[in-house]
Amino acid sequence: MTKQVQQLDRVIIRFAGDSGDGMQLTGDRFTQETASFGNDLSTLPNFPAEIRAPAGTLPGVSSFQLHFADHDILTPGDAPNVLVAMNPAALKANIGDLPRGGDLIVNTDEFTRRNLAKVGYAANPVEDGSLDEYRVHALPLTSMTVGALEDFDISKKDAERAKNMFALGLLSWLYHRPTEGTLAFLERKFAKKPGIMKANIAAFQAGWSYGETTEAFSVQYEVKPAAQPAGLYRNITGNMALAYGLVAAGVRSGLPVFLGSYPITPASDILHELSKHKRFGVRTFQAEDEIAAIGAALGASFGGSLGVTTTSGPGIALKSETIGLAVATELPLLVIDVQRAGPSTGMPTKTEQADLLQVMYGRNGEAPVPIVAPQSPSDCFDAALEAARIAVRYRTPVVLLSDGYLANGSEPWRIPDVDTLPTIEPGFAEPGEEGFQPFRRDPETLARPWAVPGTAGLEHRIGGLEKPDGSGNISYDPDNHDTMTRLRQAKIDGIANDIPPLAVDDPSGRARVLVLGWGCTYGSIAAAVRRVRAAGGEIAQAHLRHLNPFPANLGQVLRSYDRVVVPEINLGQLALLLRGKYLVDVIGYNRMRGLPFKAEELAGVIQDVIDSE
Amino acid sequence: MTKQVQQLDRVIIRFAGDSGDGMQLTGDRFTQETASFGNDLSTLPNFPAEIRAPAGTLPGVSSFQLHFADHDILTPGDAPNVLVAMNPAALKANIGDLPRGGDLIVNTDEFTRRNLAKVGYAANPVEDGSLDEYRVHALPLTSMTVGALEDFDISKKDAERAKNMFALGLLSWLYHRPTEGTLAFLERKFAKKPGIMKANIAAFQAGWSYGETTEAFSVQYEVKPAAQPAGLYRNITGNMALAYGLVAAGVRSGLPVFLGSYPITPASDILHELSKHKRFGVRTFQAEDEIAAIGAALGASFGGSLGVTTTSGPGIALKSETIGLAVATELPLLVIDVQRAGPSTGMPTKTEQADLLQVMYGRNGEAPVPIVAPQSPSDCFDAALEAARIAVRYRTPVVLLSDGYLANGSEPWRIPDVDTLPTIEPGFAEPGEEGFQPFRRDPETLARPWAVPGTAGLEHRIGGLEKPDGSGNISYDPDNHDTMTRLRQAKIDGIANDIPPLAVDDPSGRARVLVLGWGCTYGSIAAAVRRVRAAGGEIAQAHLRHLNPFPANLGQVLRSYDRVVVPEINLGQLALLLRGKYLVDVIGYNRMRGLPFKAEELAGVIQDVIDSE
Amino acid sequence: MSELLNGNGALSLVPKADGKQSAKDFKTDQEVRWCPGCGDYAILAAVQTFLPELGLRRENICFVSGIGCSSRFPYYMNTYGFHSIHGRAPAIATGLAASRPDLSVWVVTGDGDALSIGGNHLIHALRRNVNLKILLFNNRIYGLTKGQYSPTSEVGKITKSTPMGSLDAPFNPISLALGAEGTFVARTIDSDRRHLQSVLRAAAQHNGTALVEIYQNCNIFNDGAFDPLKDPEVRDDVTVRLEHGEPIVFGREGDKALRRSASGRFEVVRTADVDASQIAVHDARDPDPSLAFALSRLDSPAFEHTPIGIFRQVERPSYDEQLRAQLAEAVDRDGPGDLAALLAGGDTWRID
Amino acid sequence: MSELLNGNGALSLVPKADGKQSAKDFKTDQEVRWCPGCGDYAILAAVQTFLPELGLRRENICFVSGIGCSSRFPYYMNTYGFHSIHGRAPAIATGLAASRPDLSVWVVTGDGDALSIGGNHLIHALRRNVNLKILLFNNRIYGLTKGQYSPTSEVGKITKSTPMGSLDAPFNPISLALGAEGTFVARTIDSDRRHLQSVLRAAAQHNGTALVEIYQNCNIFNDGAFDPLKDPEVRDDVTVRLEHGEPIVFGREGDKALRRSASGRFEVVRTADVDASQIAVHDARDPDPSLAFALSRLDSPAFEHTPIGIFRQVERPSYDEQLRAQLAEAVDRDGPGDLAALLAGGDTWRID
Numbered sequence A, B: 001m002t003k004q005v006q007q008l009d010r011v012i013i014r015f016a017g018d019s020g021d022g023m024q025l026t027g028d029r030f031t032q033e034t035a036s037f038g039n040d041l042s043t044l045p046n047f048p049a050e051i052r053a054p055a056g057t058l059p060g061v062s063s064f065q066l067h068f069a070d071h072d073i074l075t076p077g078d079a080p081n082v083l084v085a086m087n088p089a090a091l092k093a094n095i096g097d098l099p100r101g102g103d104l105i106v107n108t109d110e111f112t113r114r115n116l117a118k119v120g121y122a123a124n125p126v127e128d129g130s131l132d133e134y135r136v137h138a139l140p141l142t143s144m145t146v147g148a149l150e151d152f153d154i155s156k157k158d159a160e161r162a163k164n165m166f167a168l169g170l171l172s173w174l175y176h177r178p179t180e181g182t183l184a185f186l187e188r189k190f191a192k193k194p195g196i197m198k199a200n201i202a203a204f205q206a207g208w209s210y211g212e213t214t215e216a217f218s219v220q221y222e223v224k225p226a227a228q229p230a231g232l233y234r235n236i237t238g239n240m241a242l243a244y245g246l247v248a249a250g251v252r253s254g255l256p257v258f259l260g261s262y263p264i265t266p267a268s269d270i271l272h273e274l275s276k277h278k279r280f281g282v283r284t285f286q287a288e289d290e291i292a293a294i295g296a297a298l299g300a301s302f303g304g305s306l307g308v309t310t311t312s313g314p315g316i317a318l319k320s321e322t323i324g325l326a327v328a329t330e331l332p333l334l335v336i337d338v339q340r341a342g343p344s345t346g347m348p349t350k351t352e353q354a355d356l357l358q359v360m361y362g363r364n365g366e367a368p369v370p371i372v373a374p375q376s377p378s379d380c381f382d383a384a385l386e387a388a389r390i391a392v393r394y395r396t397p398v399v400l401l402s403d404g405y406l407a408n409g410s411e412p413w414r415i416p417d418v419d420t421l422p423t424i425e426p427g428f429a430e431p432g433e434e435g436f437q438p439f440r441r442d443p444e445t446l447a448r449p450w451a452v453p454g455t456a457g458l459e460h461r462i463g464g465l466e467k468p469d470g471s472g473n474i475s476y477d478p479d480n481h482d483t484m485t486r487l488r489q490a491k492i493d494g495i496a497n498d499i500p501p502l503a504v505d506d507p508s509g510r511a512r513v514l515v516l517g518w519g520c521t522y523g524s525i526a527a528a529v530r531r532v533r534a535a536g537g538e539i540a541q542a543h544l545r546h547l548n549p550f551p552a553n554l555g556q557v558l559r560s561y562d563r564v565v566v567p568e569i570n571l572g573q574l575a576l577l578l579r580g581k582y583l584v585d586v587i588g589y590n591r592m593r594g595l596p597f598k599a600e601e602l603a604g605v606i607q608d609v610i611d612s613e
Numbered sequence C, D: 001m002s003e004l005l006n007g008n009g010a011l012s013l014v015p016k017a018d019g020k021q022s023a024k025d026f027k028t029d030q031e032v033r034w035c036p037g038c039g040d041y042a043i044l045a046a047v048q049t050f051l052p053e054l055g056l057r058r059e060n061i062c063f064v065s066g067i068g069c070s071s072r073f074p075y076y077m078n079t080y081g082f083h084s085i086h087g088r089a090p091a092i093a094t095g096l097a098a099s100r101p102d103l104s105v106w107v108v109t110g111d112g113d114a115l116s117i118g119g120n121h122l123i124h125a126l127r128r129n130v131n132l133k134i135l136l137f138n139n140r141i142y143g144l145t146k147g148q149y150s151p152t153s154e155v156g157k158i159t160k161s162t163p164m165g166s167l168d169a170p171f172n173p174i175s176l177a178l179g180a181e182g183t184f185v186a187r188t189i190d191s192d193r194r195h196l197q198s199v200l201r202a203a204a205q206h207n208g209t210a211l212v213e214i215y216q217n218c219n220i221f222n223d224g225a226f227d228p229l230k231d232p233e234v235r236d237d238v239t240v241r242l243e244h245g246e247p248i249v250f251g252r253e254g255d256k257a258l259r260r261s262a263s264g265r266f267e268v269v270r271t272a273d274v275d276a277s278q279i280a281v282h283d284a285r286d287p288d289p290s291l292a293f294a295l296s297r298l299d300s301p302a303f304e305h306t307p308i309g310i311f312r313q314v315e316r317p318s319y320d321e322q323l324r325a326q327l328a329e330a331v332d333r334d335g336p337g338d339l340a341a342l343l344a345g346g347d348t349w350r351i352d
């Protein structure tokens, strides 16, 4: 049967099913196929906090959204064009997001009376006409899979489990995806269980063939590769990029990396990843708690390692006393906060940007720390290197603010040439200086010497008590304390001269409204800006990598626009800092839904501000 | 010998000596005598972090400054009129503060070659003319004391130890202080050591007689009692007033007080004091650490107690995760931060106001808490009651921000009539409500019900995970999270309607400059304002009790002045909040010397701003 | 004071229910969200079917937990409940128990929650002897965060965070609790409801802190961790059931026994080879915890002979009853607090 | 791996000093700021006079402390030093020791610092067996904060925070450390320099975490806490000196001894009344910590018979050497890390 092939410039697919249905894996594989095909893409996994919430229930629904296109894209997409719902719960939880006319693939085998009742469907929505506004493809995916695997010597349960591969095969056919990667992946993954391996491959191929042969699908789609800069690419999540950035920081500084960490969602994967890189001399230490984790990292820094600690918001709260100690002792330290929705335990698997003020101010006394934020999954790599650069150069703890969306989301990454990466100079104090002064500062950076144990003649003591500049002994002198407090602040403030000025994207130069963001909102904001511009609006965009100190030109940038819109997934934390520092009446746009902003939503907000001008 | 009697309106005395010399006790006794005489007064103890720093060294110097007057006064005074220096270290550490012409009493017995050398005096300053600009009374206090006690059956060491009582007797004579209180005190204190008791009394009387009989002092001074509102008075430190405020809050609410605390300077005395009040049903629990301390307090609150935790800045850092849990579970809790100089361990015995932003923002996620600050030692009583009122009424953790100066400083306190104290209504949820909803809010306060275990029919579960309003079950719904985050914020913001508007002291109504403060700076600011006004300047003054939320009229107040000066013992923390919220270009004045501001210094700052108008 | 202490311990002040209760009374409408097959289900059912036996008013029972799969427990109990933060449940429960003698307070925690981040609160609760019944669900893994090794994981464990194997020697929770002055220290297992409930019964009645370690299977991240103790083929051969006052004999046929060797150590002997008098008799009430400690060391990664049951159960006044006694004594001595008198205490003067 | 581990423990990788050292080499110009008469002085002097014996390069020695009077220690040692925050020294030192095998890392801490706020880090350091030598100055009081009771204060202690007496049973640091899987656990006393140094000597050479409890007099807030062990009249009668391989005999005339009773407990007997073969012989190397634990229980508030010396000293690979071995093994297996290869790993595609 020959099928019609329709060209699309972009597609958003959402796979949704039970936690046990393997939706994250399915999404990952489709993403890899898509990446290797050369589309630009962006992904959004969304899973419950429970390991395996009860089967068939709403809290148990797990989904994975993928946006891919023949041009560069910025977000995982606002709403799916295609929804794959593996059971009634997945349908119920996700159907609200599918626009009218969207494609809906449902696995009818799971639409049993019992499963429907579990999520409160009185009647079967596939049959009662309530889905009429969508293009419904009601398919018995499970039984087709089981049918296709009849001849395999595997249990019924294992056969049923392969239904996600059937679905993947079907979707791969539908969107013309290359399949070698997935076949190779299945071979690797099930290398030790050849029966299962073959069954999964067969299910995948059956799904593909089903698309090709059945009449259910009359159209096949094609999304051409995107024109992207030449280079070697891979798809990468934020946590992976961040971990690689840390390994790179170790290599480029010549410092051994020491990670002290206590597992916490959504930061744990950085620990997992780094624990694989012992070949790089990376030491990972799973501590008894967050305080021990940062303590060990700080101890390692004292010993001349690149000390790193990774956590999420609740862990930052626990680490705050030790961050203060790192400020007082002026040692390099990376503190990585993969933010999640709070307060308290909040919604561990959902994203938020509400730790900015915590990392800015959450310590006793005046204890300033630089703050750096990545703006996309792959950017976590560069942000980690930048944070390490600042930490080492200025002998200071630096906070890197990622979040759950960046951490688990992915995008294609052009793999950098290692030689082009920044080098980081530890600049250890040299042995033998007479009358060594552990707090004698470099006049340019105001940084103190980093004299590591083992260096003869530099024996010295540091600690959390106040000290006079120079000797570092204990001092309770009133004026000295004022001086030291200002010096510590001046050191951090001075970093503004060592970071690039804020770049503003204002193509026409005529925009009167600036939209300014930080962190994970970059993609949504940029996509919104495109929409506004496409509709003829003039809008300037800028995104902050450094939250403390701000780039030196920030005040001037803010003042050159009539209105400044600051979208944040919090109640206005950057807005407070901007208003407080520059007295500019920025307009916050704030929603805390545990999810990234939708481009459409932001475009509307921006347009409204432009229109109100 | 009859002596001339000179009338003074106010005097500032500083007692300074070795940590072992009993200067705090001497100062305390002089204060009590002065208080019972009816002067207004204010005190500033200043002691080293070490328990007994080595004798005779600069870090070992301990001092106590007392300001008393025949009119109401506000601060312990900028510079002493009289300095009592018990040894060379005390002289060296304090002489810089004594204005030319000031009275200086030195204990020459301690000015030995060895002691002089210890602090780097090449020659004896008492003899080399370097003290010529002061009125020096060089007295062999130790040997006079030992001489006076010759006939007593006590060791030489004990006799020498009584020298502080000799000094106290002398000063008491010099300033016409009543002595009964001190005699009674010594009887009580040494009740179990009658020999020592008698010796101390004899030393005290010898000091008095010495003043009366010797020619060394030709003038005696008199400072008349101050005209103060009628009532019963006592002298009280901030920590004591705070502890009493907590006991009172328990009595006035009918709630048993539960204090979970871990000792830390300068907060420990609240724990010590409360542990004495078991008769009031006050439970004190010395926990294994700060986290356990606040955890136990929160557990007690869950059980229907008034849960309280006391600490200083480093302890707040550790408690921050649990404060977030209290925000999420919406339980009443008092978190008392007696601030000290940071960052990190900093200068534990010195004061600072640099935890404001920590308590405001130092938690993951959006986790707002009300903040209340006392403005003088005795005001700690009222502030504690106010904090308890808010905590109970709004089911929220409340931070009470005291500091080391308020904690240890003292002033006369008119003891309130118990019946005039505010009552606090726990308003527990009543048993038997059908379908109890632990998160159904009071429409007026937005507070949730406080349903304590043991109440039949109200069994429910709370926790740190996000929940829908009403049921309090677990919810990951995106929109619900946005709603709940805003509700929690709105509840705290709404307290602005339940606190008095900010009162401004602007006698002429013509001032163009406002000086706005918070916390312990009240006395210094008010004294500075008096000076400015006395010199003909027009200046308005206001002081914030509530730091979060701000009083409803604050924006309007700020905007009605041309310039607003905000003096703070930090780098501008309130200033940031004011600028960020009201976009008013307030002028910060910031010094962090571990000490309260001097009135003169602030008067100069204020005058400069007025002049630049 | 000792009078005041008498009979004030444990449950004596907790009001009794009016009627008979059943397990259903303790179930909530919340969907239980553990993985199918998780050992937590069995423990939940055991607790729910056990509680009616205590006959306490439901509203006077509280479950406090930390964070972890196990710590979801309170949501499923129709009592008062507090799902707190990671590791802090003993601290929170301490405040609750120390201020409310009329409550039966239970702590539910995991091996990570109790022994990793919460280790300090646990050992201090034990030495203080607050009236808490701590159920430590030990699955030797971090379940909720998807499978990192825990402080009870065996050395060399390959997990997400230890791809080359974990390095740190695990805690033996029983040894740790005994070293921390615990007054009630026991171990049981999710799969043996009768045993589990017998231990709960004793724990509930204990005056002070009771630590109950419950071996719990996490079938997702550490499946089969306790299989030797569950496998009908071998379990009786390797499980040493401790009963106070009974000779310590085990093995399917009671064919193995413990004997004190000359050196003072316990050694496993064939029952048949020794005289009955030589077989060690378990004494959970021994004021000296040394023998209980020695028993705890029988446990080994290979499960050659794993003791379960109550290792130690001794009397020591609980923190909360002593605190109560101090409050009462203060009132006895000086009368109840009088606020006006307090405020007007110290040196005062009057201005008219 | 076992090869790699051999000889890599303890001090074998710490460079040796070129010349002879003296105590003076370890003194700083900082004024020592303890109260006159404080036991800390004696410990400082003992450490400073002991270190030259090790003959390590001074710059390869680090002292890490928490907060407390005792924790001021590093300021007075002319080595590298880190006066950190309350309770966290073991954590900080763990990072240092785990990343720097060429350092000799010492932790100085107090009973509050180590056992109250820092309890969790302490027990985890012990089970991990990181190369740390922890000197716990136990004065049974919070010195720096002016005298509140501590987790080692005896029950009923009247302090500023417990005017009616403290309620919680204290920890026995030795029992706790043994329950936490410590490999080297010892006790000594400030006033007996020879004994103190003999314990330091063994601790310094130990591969892994060594916990040395040092009874220390705080003459300001808890004066005389250990007087029975110091008073020349009685000390020999109540101090039980443990020596590995030696029969446990004590008393001025060696007139008392320890015997294992039939029940397995230690009992104090008159040496004259028993046969030499019945006297227990101390075995610090016993892999089973049970006997060491039983010895730790001899201690009592009344100091009737207080053991000092090395309770336990066994071999177990240290955390840091194992970590090093894993790093080396990873390189051995797959070669040193290649950043370009790492970044280009996984599924890649090229765009031209």
Ligand SMILES: Cc1ncc(C[n+]2csc(CCOP(=O)(O)OP(=O)(O)O)c2C)c(N)n1
Pocket: A262, A263, A264, A265, A290, A314, A315, A318, A345, C067, C068, C069, C070, C071, C085, C086, C109, C110, C111, C112, C113, C114, C137, C139, C141, C142, C143, C144, C145, C150
């Ligand atoms: C402060 C903090 N740190 C870390 C976490 C992440 N976390 C949640 S549960 C858990 C460990 C769970 O292990 P365990 O206590 O054994 O419980 P289980 O899930 O196995 O029942 C961790 C590390 C957290 N929620 N909060």
Ligand SMILES: Cc1ncc(C[n+]2csc(CCOP(=O)(O)OP(=O)(O)O)c2C)c(N)n1
Pocket: B262, B263, B264, B265, B290, B314, B315, B318, B345, D067, D068, D069, D070, D071, D086, D109, D110, D111, D112, D113, D114, D137, D139, D141, D142, D143, D144, D145, D150
């Ligand atoms: C986070 C924190 N909490 C509390 C304190 C106050 N504090 C300092 S030392 C100390 C206890 C000291 O006792 P110990 O460890 O026994 O040392 P010692 O002074 O007796 O040598 C306390 C509670 C602090 N500095 N930091």
Ligand code: SF4
Pocket: A051, A052, C033, C034, C035, C037, C038, C039, C040, C069, C070, C139, C143, C144, C217, C218, C219, C220, C221
């Ligand atoms: S992850 Fe393990 S412990 Fe957690 S619910 Fe699943 S089976 Fe149970």
Ligand code: SF4
Pocket: B051, B052, D033, D034, D035, D037, D038, D039, D040, D069, D070, D139, D143, D144, D217, D218, D219, D220, D221
């Ligand atoms: S307070 Fe005690 S421990 Fe601290 S220095 Fe003084 S005597 Fe030593």
Ligand SMILES: [Mg+2]
Pocket: C068, C110, C111, C112, C137, C138, C139, C140, C141, C142, C143, C150
């Ligand atoms: Mg577990």
Ligand SMILES: [Mg+2]
Pocket: D068, D110, D111, D112, D137, D138, D139, D140, D141, D142, D143, D150
């Ligand atoms: Mg101590």
